[in-house]
Amino acid sequence: MTTEHTAESLAKTLRGAIIRFSRRVRQARPVGDLTFSQLSALTSLQLAGALTPRELADVERVQPPTMTKIVGKLEERGLVARTPHPTDGRQVILAATDEGRAVYASHERARNEWLAVQLDQLSPEERDTLARAAEILQRVARA
Amino acid sequence: MTTEHTAESLAKTLRGAIIRFSRRVRQARPVGDLTFSQLSALTSLQLAGALTPRELADVERVQPPTMTKIVGKLEERGLVARTPHPTDGRQVILAATDEGRAVYASHERARNEWLAVQLDQLSPEERDTLARAAEILQRVARA
DNA sequence: CATGCTCATTAGCTAGGCTAAGTATCGTGA
């Protein structure tokens, strides 16, 4: 059964749900672990293999100076390396280091633990709903 | 058709979708408008009628000092009023002022405009998926 | 009525986001 949802009331509900959900997930972070934003950037980098700061900023939907900061933190910890672009002296290539990949994998597991436990308690149908919602949200975010 | 979604892979996908979506919605904020957090707090206050700071912090899933700050901003703008608790001198009652309600309504509309337009372009089924996902996310956030 | 708990706030910190401005490099048209 498909209830009628106006775009306006849905917008309000969705915003509320997402801000609270984000905060809840943020709270589940172990101390010393990568932050939400850092982990997201590192994930995007690994999925893509290597990206320029501009490209990474676009993927992550932030402005370039913001990405400079986030990458700076990751670089301090030796998780990401900057290498010069082979032909264009202005650009920089970002890639995860070996340590970055290793730390990523373990932190990712720990980071997801709480969430995975919660999701595991849902029905398969509910998980499916969330998976489809995630796809839709990605699409809307790209607009 | 219901594809199989493991809790782990879903956790990763969901987190990525939500962080990007949040950032995108945040970017759509007109200058001088209420922030994401301020609007969310004001919404919760209006829905509940009146709350103590502690209650509001719980609803919004933040720590009390964080809520003190957010409420402080709203109070500066005359949108929320603090009144003493009738019997317990420690507590405070927070409620939206008349101006708060008026400003809320217009800002809410403006704030949702971008999002509502995006949602309006989705199919009814997709909106339904998002509505059900919002309900699930609320539930998980409460856990 | 003293002591311990709860509520709210203050203080101080970090991260994350933005815009504006600066710097280096590229590419192109005269």
Add this chain to the structure above:
DNA sequence: TCACGATACTTAGCCTAGCTAATGAGCATG
């Protein structure tokens, strides 16, 4: 070829949002 506009990244400076720890005020109870 070289001056100039465009592009890529960073720096500087600002604000919000979040946290923990500590403070102060009021309640409640032995």
